Amino acid sequence: MTVEHATFTLERTYDAPPAKVFAAWSTPEAKARWFVGPDEWVSKPLEQDFRVGGEERVSGGQPGGKEFHYLGRFQDIVPDERIVTTYEMHMEDTRISVSVATVEFKPADHGTRLVYTESGAFLDGHDKVQHREQGTAELLDNLGREIGSARS
Secondary structure, eight states, X not given: OOEEEEEEEEEEEEXXXXXXXXXXXXXXXXXXXXXXXXXXXXXXXXXXXXXXXXXXXXXXXXXXXXXXXXXXXXXXXXXXXXXXXXXXXEETTEEEEEEEEEEEEEEETXXXXXXXXXXXXXXXXXXOHHHHHHHHXXXXXXXXXXXXXXXX
């Protein structure tokens, strides 16, 4: 039994105001379009109750492969400025990580500088911080396509 503790931060600048970028996180229909796995994945619909104490969940995986489950709880919400979520990831019935993620939306050059910071406990070698960071970077790139543009 092992635990790898790790923290990473990713930043993106989007050519959209903070309210629009925040809405892409806080509106279930918008988030469902970009908060998805790779093209070959099959996912269940995103469920989201966007309020402090509310939950969101989504599951998916490659056809015929293992299914991954995300379950998050909103811990702090400041409209157009910040979202703090605690979440756990499962591979089938095995918990593979538990994390705290903070998303900050900062005005920048007629757009938004998004700062995503995650601190996680990656459990028993089932998940690695490098995989999570790469997957999160891909999601933030998806977000850029959803809102129209992004600059790293």
